[in-house]
Amino acid sequence: MQRFIGLPVFLLILSIGILSGCAAGGAARKPGFKADGPTVFVTGANRGLGLEFTRQYAARGWNVIATARRPDESAELQALLAQYPQLAVEAMDVTVQADVERVALRFRDQPIDVLINNAGVWGNLDAQTFGQLDYDAYKWIYEVNAIGPLRVTEALLANVEASKQKKIIILGGGMGTRATVQQSPGGHYWYRMSRAANLISMAILQRETRRRGVIVGIISPGKVDTQMLKDSGWPDTFPRISAKDSAGFVIEQIALLTPEKGGELINYDGKIIGW
Numbered sequence: 001m002q003r004f005i006g007l008p009v010f011l012l013i014l015s016i017g018i019l020s021g022c023a024a025g026g027a028a029r030k031p032g033f034k035a036d037g038p039t040v041f042v043t044g045a046n047r048g049l050g051l052e053f054t055r056q057y058a059a060r061g062w063n064v065i066a067t068a069r070r071p072d073e074s075a076e077l078q079a080l081l082a083q084y085p086q087l088a089v090e091a092m093d094v095t096v097q098a099d100v101e102r103v104a105l106r107f108r109d110q111p112i113d114v115l116i117n118n119a120g121v122w123g124n125l126d127a128q129t130f131g132q133l134d135y136d137a138y139k140w141i142y143e144v145n146a147i148g149p150l151r152v153t154e155a156l157l158a159n160v161e162a163s164k165q166k167k168i169i170i171l172g173g174g175m176g177t178r179a180t181v182q183q184s185p186g187g188h189y190w191y192r193m194s195r196a197a198n199l200i201s202m203a204i205l206q207r208e209t210r211r212r213g214v215i216v217g218i219i220s221p222g223k224v225d226t227q228m229l230k231d232s233g234w235p236d237t238f239p240r241i242s243a244k245d246s247a248g249f250v251i252e253q254i255a256l257l258t259p260e261k262g263g264e265l266i267n268y269d270g271k272i273i274g275w
C-alpha cells in the first residue's frame, strides 16, 4: 500500500520540480547563446552608448543581454536582434525592482563577464539650478544614476562572480568629483550629486568584492554626441566624439581592466583620473 502512495507523491514532487525549474531557470540561456562565449549585460540599450555597446559586442561574437525600458520602440535594437542569434533583448527599467528581479531570474544560470551599468539621465537643467532647485526632480535622477546601478548589480552579482572576467562597469563619474567642480562653472546639482553617490557606492562594492576577483571599472566615455550631451546644455561648439568611437574606446579599456585598476576613474584613453 505504501508503495502505491509513494509513487504518485514522487511523481508530483518531480513535476513540481520540473515546472519550477522551467519558470525560474529553464529560460536562462537564449538558444543562440554560445555556451563557452563571453557574455555582456547592458542597461539602457535602446539608444546612445548602450545601443553602441550592444552593436559592437554582438559584432565581436559575444552573447549580449540588452535591456531597455521600451525595447520595442527602438528600431535599431530590433534590427540587431534580428541580425544576431546570440543577442537577447529584455524590457527593464533600472528603477523598478520587479523588472530587475524578473530579468535576473530569467538569466539566473547565465555567467555575465561584463555588466555595463549604462542607463542614466541628466534631468532638467532649471530643476537643478540653485535658487530654483526642484527637490522632487532629484529623487528621480538619483534613483536612475545612483540607485539603479546598485540595484542591477546586486541582482546580478552572482552571475558576474560565476563568469571568467568578473567585470562591473559604470560610465563616467567625473562630474561627481571635486576636481571637476573646481574646473567648471557651477550648477547641475542633481546630476553631480547622483554621480558622486554612484562613484562612492561602486568604490564600496569594489572593496567588498575584490577578494572574490570582481573588478569594478569606472570608465569615462568622454564628451559623447548623444541625447544626454544635449540635455546637459554643453554648447554645440564643444568638441565631442561619436557614440560609435566612444563605445569602441570604452570596450578597449574594459578589455584592459586589471584588478589594480578596480575602483579607479579611468578615461576612455586609458589615463587614470584622480577622484
Ligand SMILES: NC(=O)c1ccc[n+]([C@@H]2O[C@H](COP(=O)([O-])OP(=O)(O)OC[C@H]3O[C@@H](n4cnc5c(N)ncnc54)[C@H](OP(=O)(O)O)[C@@H]3O)[C@@H](O)[C@H]2O)c1
Pocket (backbone or CB within 6 Å): 043, 044, 045, 046, 047, 048, 049, 050, 068, 069, 070, 092, 093, 094, 095, 117, 118, 119, 120, 121, 144, 171, 172, 173, 220, 221, 222, 223, 224, 225, 226, 227, 228, 229
Ligand atoms: N554622453 C556623454 O557625454 C556622457 C559622458 C559621461 C557619462 N555618460 C554616461 O553614459 C551613459 C549613457 O549615456 P548616453 O550618452 O548614451 O545618453 P542617452 O543617449 O541619453 O542614453 C541614456 C540611456 O539611459 C536609458 N535610461 C534612462 N532612464 C532609464 C531607466 N530608468 N531604466 C533603464 N534605462 C534608462 C535611456 O533609455 P530611454 O530612452 O528609455 O530614456 C537611454 O537608453 C549614462 O550613464 C551617462 O551618464 C555619458
